[in-house]
Amino acid sequence: MAAPPGRPFLVLLAGLLLVASLATLAEAIYEDQVGLADWHQKYIGKVKQAVYHSQKSGRRRVVVLTEENVISSLDLRSGDIFWRHVIDKNDPLDQLSLSLGKYVLTLSSGGTILRAWNLPDGQMIWETNLKTSTASNPQLHVMSNNKVAKDNLVLVSAGRWIYAVSSIDGAISWEKEFSLDGLEIKQVLQSPENDIVYAFGIAGSSKLALYQLSAKTGEILKDVQESLPGELSGEIVLGSDNVLVALNKARSSLFLIEFKSERISYKKVHVSDLVQDLSGTFKLQSLSNGVITLQTSSTVFLLKLKDTNGLEVVQRFDQPAAVSDALTIAEKDEAFAVVQHVGSQIEFIVKFRSDVSNENIREKVNIDHHRGNVEKVFLNSYIRTDKSHGFRALVVMEDHSLLLIQQGEVVWSREDGLASIVDVTTSELPVEKDGVSVADVEHNLFEWLKGHMLKLKGTLMLANADEVAAIQALRLKSSEKNKMTRDHNGFRKLLIVLTKAGKVIALHTGDGRIIWSNLMPSLRASRFGGMPSALRIYQWQVPHHSIMRENPSVLVVGKSGAESSAPGVFSILDSYSGEELNSMRLDHSVVQIIPLTLKDLSEQRLHLIVDSNSNAHLYPKSPDALNVFLHETPNLYFYSVDIQANVIRGYSLQKSCDIKGDEYCFSTKEIWSIIFPSDSERIAISETRKMNEVVHTQAKIIGDHDVMYKYLSKNLVFVATVSPKAAGDIGSALPEEASLVAYLIDAVTGRILHRVTHHGAQGPVHAVLSENWVVYHYFNLRAHRFEMEVIEIYDQSRADNKDVMKLILGKHNLSAPITSYARPEVVVKSQSYFFTHSVKAMAVTQTAKGITSKQLLIGTIGDQVLALDKRYLDPRRSANPTQQEKEEGIIPLTDSLPIIPQSFVTHSHQVEALRGIVSIPAKLESTTLVFTYGVDLFYTQLAPSRTYDSLTDEFSYALLLITIAVLVAAIIVTWIWSEKKELRDKWR
Amino acid sequence: MAPPRRALLALAALLLFSLYLTAAAFQSDELVLNDDEEFEGVGARPSSPSQPAAPAVPSSRRRSADAASAAVGESNALQFTLEHDLGVGKGFTPAGTFSARLKTSAHGTQTLTKLRFMRNELTEDDKDAFKKLLQEDGFYTIRLPSNVLDPTRKDNVVSSIKARCIPRDSLDEHVVIHMDGVNILAVNYGSVGGCQYPRQMKFPSKWTFSSYTILKTAEQAPRTPSFVDQMLEADNGLGEVMKPPEKSFWAKYWMYIIPLGLIVMNAVTAAANIPEEQAAGQGQPGAQRASAAAARRR
Incomplete structure (x- = not known):
């Protein structure tokens, strides 16, 4: 009786084996693994226009148009996106409107493209191209209740043109070009009887023109022209049915322009007569029939048109406030909302036109003070159960977030500032505290x-x-x-992002939730003054050994104005809490920010800021930092790429700059320059290695046991220039006119290490530089395809260190220091491949030790990220690799790069309007964290050579334990069994 | 310096230049085409870069006033000045002259050939300034006009090196000029050998420059290989490549096979033992190994 006891175990083990064989390793992930290590967040950007669905359609939705060129339908209950379209940046959306209660109309590209989208599902219904002159401010007017034609006409005006388009099929029903030179249509109105269209425009700076057109045919029925004394600023709003209010160029007075069927009459009103203490610039907004507003950076005035062609101030709001458009609520009445700040709260005030001085609703709403001021309000009404009107409003805040307020509460909020990320850095999380309870x-x-x-x-x-x-x-x-808390593998980190609005937001890599956010006070815009702009975010302090207890911090650098000479703004934030530790307004401009590898005693990273006078300023301004810095000054060089002047210049630092008493300021000396001939080359891109990149080995062992030494210089710069004719879109230049020149430059001496011309190639060029190679992507006009070229650069001066005897005897130069001043002996290998996609962004995976093989992360035109093995971009690929080369892993040469569907790291997601890809090394060597941003955010973990150094989360420990337990049991049973038998034998 | 020696030096330098010119000539297709014609001139005019001590010509001298009207194939002599800055606040001063011939090829592109370089001799002031530069470990900077035909343009390409890198026996310099037609893109000025930090101060025994110059033009990128006919084959190859490297059966399942094997062995021996009614105690070593294997897997 030997076999029976063994059989169950055998069956079980065979079963286990079967199961184990099913769990094969795969490069792509399974469907049920989506969302385990990755997350995807959808945003729309800062809302600039919003239209609500009409009451009758029953659906609680709002259609919005944003500054990120997104048109989207949102659920008013939750703020979720129903549908969304991200339109290309070359086709900027200008106007949004609804028609017939079922179409969303958008006007884009300066009034040349009119599209209709289906309201419920966002399908495009039709698109019409309109021919207009270059217009600055196109208008879209949907005619209401047109009894002339069956369908509603849509009036589009841009420059001198006016079009009437049918909203059902997009057919142009009539078009009119006015003959007056320099005319720009400012307002299009409808007569109450709907059969006459008034078009009101300005020609030149002071001439007014009013046209009356037949709504049916577009015939000019009447035209009146009138010259105004004094110039106009171009800002014109509608005061009431037949009065326009225009601002003059000096912004000191208003013209009240009344137009009747026959003539135009005007009246001049000085702003100072209306409002005494007006300072700064202001803008006009039409509010409701007979009410306009005058807004300055801090004050809002409500003005009412008096019958006798005058204006009077009804109310002023001294807190920062925003005013909504008018909303028709009853047959004759209109409502509008004013939202103003009162302390830490905002006040939501609704007024009726019929009774401007009284308030219908006045509610106080608590909001997060990290959202800044209210920028825009869109009012909507609903019918309460008692048949009275209730009001709710979408509020756009200074940090680009969108809130819905109703009945004194914030119903939902969307953090849409995340759609416009400017820069990204990461921070480690705090170390886990000891003492976990039992x-x-x-x-x-x-x-x-x-x-x-x-x-x-x-x-x-x-x-x-x-x-x-x-x-x-x-x-x-x-x-x-x-x-x-920090994890062992380094997967959990904080992604600290800087948005265009000047808000710093920390996201957790685990699920993408917001840990903290801070709208930088120093980067907040005064509403009509200089626009501060956020530039970059850097790690400022990353504590190690000695000051481990301190929190890390990040540095945010910005500019206080749009021009390059505007003084810089500097702010330091705690990475764990988002608190602002320090902020200062610099007394110089910021042209270039150079984070140095040096640190002072408190582990603050040294940063060098170059201003517009080519002086370099050292931060932090501490004597300790200065000591560290001065020690390294003779060996510090930097370079600047001037795309306008087509020049690259290299600089060294001199002792001190002209500003007396500022020992942290250094003057610079130009030590080299490369001037590209402007008639044949324009700089398209310059790229360097990432500062934190780690290279595992400087030698590469090739198939025949030969060694090649990589030319690993941190000072390598890749520059690509294109011929000026080929700088435009693809197709704008002939292959003979187009050329692309790639340069590899040593940034210390300005030495051109390699220079290669691609004839018949043109941009856009995208490049990535890593280790000793550069990969760049461009369009080949001759082959009509995109190409990717790889250049690898090897150091020949170390090539004879192959002799083992030499190495033993120490006769090698491997330990000799490398200097940029030596003449480099480099060998360059290159190869180009066709690539199917055009590229939006390119990056390369970074790992902790640089051992794992690299993958290129390519943001494709479809807003996805493709991970392409660097092995495919190997210049040593040949058509028929030898046995040795095959063993080395060289892939046979093909003319194009493969696109493997499984290697899209974004799986089925799209990162709309993809702008950047960041790869962050985890502590685990095999894994890198990839963060992709555009209008959407996407984060995932990537293992280019698969997770060779850890068991995956999927690994079944229980299965392993059971296997072990079964084995142990089997052993014990067989042991007992054999013991028994032995005993029996002995008894015999 | 004695005149015969100078002549000898000039000759030697010329020889060197001609050598480098051959090297440079192979960089560009046009130069190769006109090879024969070019080398006639090299030996024929040994005295053309005359008067090395004479004050340098500040602007270029051209035979034809309008370069664009020059006949196709005709070559014009031209000169341009190398200026240097010794860092004493005097700015850039002329330090040498390049002379070359301008070739206009059949399709109108202009290239420089037969480049020669003549250094001005250093004056006493210059020597003092250079010594100071050596002591301070400062930069010795040179510049060239960015367009050799049009010296009125104010653009100059600049290159620098730590002055301490230059002195050997004499002052050794190595100039690489990157050209694009008649435009000088960049000039790379360097020493002959390496120059590591910290740099030692050393005065040269001879205060003369020995110069090596190279002209470089851009390389042409090779065309992307296209195998349309081999596409099918390549696709098949690709299909193979796309598969993840297959692990051997053993490498994948050793952790299951070993214990299984042991148990099977165990069972077999036990089964064999029963009919023979012999003692069977082999279970234990197998057990140890199995558990060890399991532990390793962890």
Whole structure:
């Protein structure tokens, strides 16, 4: 009786083996793994126009148009996106309107493209191209209740043109070009009877023109022209049915222009007569029939038109405030909203036109003070159960977020500032504190076991549908990955992003939630004054050994104005809390920011800021930092790329600059320059290696056991120039006229290490430089395809260090220091490949030690990220690799690069309007964290050579434990069994 | 310096130049085409870069006033000045003259050939300034006009080196000029050998420059290989490549196979033992190994 006891184990083990063989490794992830390590967030950007669905359609939705060129339909209950279209940047959306209650109309590209979208699902219904002169401010007017034609006409005016387009099929029903030179149509109105269209325009700076057109045919029925004394600023709003209010060029007085059927009459009103203490610039806004507003940076005035062609101030709001457009609520009445700040709250005031001095609603709403001022308000009404009107409003804040307020509460908010990320950095999370309670561990252990039992069931396909769902939920909600502490593998980090609005937001890599946010006070815009702009964000202090207790901090650098000479703004934030530790207004401009590798005693990173006078300023301004810096000054060089002047210049630092008493300021000396001939080359791109890149080995062993030494210089700069004719779009130049020149330059001496011309090639050029290679992407006009070229650069001066004897005897130059002043002996290998996609952004994976093989991260035109192995871009690929080369892993040469569907790291997601890809090394060598941003955000973990140094989350520990337990049991049973037999034998 | 020696030096330098010119000539297709014609002139005019001590010509001298009207194939002599800055606040002063011939090729592109370089001798002031530069470990900077035909344009390409890198026996310099037609893109000025930090101060024994100059033009990128006919084949190859490198069966499942094997062995021996009714105690070593293997897997 030997076989029976063994058989169950055998069966079980065979079963296990079968299961194990099913779990093969795969490069792509499975459907149920989506969302485990990655997250995707959708945004729309700062809302600039919003239209609500009409009451009758019943759906609580709003259609918005944003500054990120997105048109989107949002759910008014939750703020979720129903549908969304991201329009290309070359086709900027200007106007948004609704027609017939079922079409969304958008006017874009300066009034040349009119599109209609289906309101419920966002499908495009039609598109019409209109021919207009270059217009600055196109207008879109949807005619209401047109009884002349069956369908509603849409009037588009731009420059001298006016079009009437049918809103059902987009057919142009009539068009009119006015003959007056320099005319720009400012307003298009409808007569109450709907059969006459008034077009009101300005020609030149002071001439007014009024045309009356037939709504049916576009015939000019009447035209009146009138010259005004004094010039106009071009800002014209509608005061009432037949009065326009225009601002003069000096912005000191208003013209009240009354137009009747026959003539134009005007009246001049000095602003100072209306409002005494007006300072700064201001703008006009038409509010409602007979009411306009005058807004300055801090004050809003409500003005009412008096019957006798005059204006009077009805009310003034001294707090920063915003005013909505008018909303028709009853047959004759209109309502509008004013939102103003009162302390830390905002006040939501609704007024009726019929009674401007009284308020219908006055509600106070608490909002987060990190949202800044109110910028825009869009009012909407609803019918309460008691048949009275209730009001709610979408509020756009200074940090670009969108809020819905109703009944004194914020119903929902969207952090849409994240759609316009300017720069990204990362921060480690705090170290986990010791002393975890026993209960916690027990609980965790139980949960852990339960989780693994579930997973085991899943693996053995014993789980029912509920359990499968539970497994999926468990995976997604894995509390482990969302902890606010540092993990062993370095997967949990804070992504600190700087947005265009000047807000710094920290996102957790686990699930993308916002940990903290801070609207930088120093970067906040005064509403009509200089626009501060956020430039870059850097790591300022990354504590190690000695000052481990301190929190890390980040540095935000900005400019206080649009021009390049505007003084800089400097702000330091705590990475864990977002608190502003220090902020200062610099007394110089910021042209270039150079983070240095040096640190002072408190581990603050040294930064060099170059101003517009080519002086370099050292930060932090501490004697300690200065000491460290002065020691390294003779060996510090920097370069600047001047795209306007087509010049690259290299500089060294001199002792001190002209400003007396400022020992942290250094003057610079130009030590080299490269001047590209402007008639044949324009700088298209310059690229350097990432500062934090780690290279594992400087030697590359090739198939025949030969060694090649990589030319690893941190000072390598890649520059590509294109011929000026080929700088435009693809197709604008002939292959003979187009050329692209690639340069590899040493930034210390200005030495051109390699220079190669591609004839018949043109931009846009995208490049990535890493280790000793550069990959760039361009368009080949001759082959009509995109190409990617790889250049690898090897150091020949070390090439004879192959002799083992020499190495033993020490006769090698491997330990000799490398200097840029030596003449480099470099060998360059290059190869080009066709590539199917055009590219929006390019990056390369970074890992902790640089051992893992690299992948190129290519942001494709479809807003996805493709991970392409660097092995495909190897200049040593040949058509028929030898056996040795095959062993080395060289892929046979093909003319184009493969696009493997599984290697899209974004899987099925699209990162709309993709702008940047950032790769952050994790502590685990095999893994890199990839953050992609555009209008959307996407984050994932990537293992270019698969996770060779760890078991995946998917690994079933329970299965392993059971296997071991079964084995141990088997051993014990067989042991007992043999013992027994032995005993029996002995008894015999 | 004695005149015969100077002549000898000039000759030697010329020889060197001609050598470098051959090297440079192969960089560009046009130069190769006109090879024969070019080298006639090299030996024929040994005295053309005359009067090295004479004050340098500040602007270029051209045979034809309008370069564009020059006949196709005709070559014009031209000169341009190398200026240097010794860092004493005097700014850039002329330090040498390049002379070259301008070739206009059949399709109108102009290139420089037969480049010769003649250094001005250093004056006493210059020597003092240079010594000071050496002591301070300052930069010795040179510049060239960015367009050799039009010296009125104020653009200059600049290059520098730490002065301490230059002195050997004499002052050794190595100039690489990157050209694009008649435009000088960049000039790379360097020493002959390496020059590591910290640099030692050393005065040259001879205060004369020995110069090496190279003209460089851009390389042409090779065309992307296209194998339309081999596409099918390549695709097949690609298909193979796309597969992840297959692990051997053993490498994948050793952790299951070993214990399984042990148990099977165990069972077999036990089964064999029963009929023979012999003692069987082999279970234990197998057990140890199995658990060890399992532990390793972890």
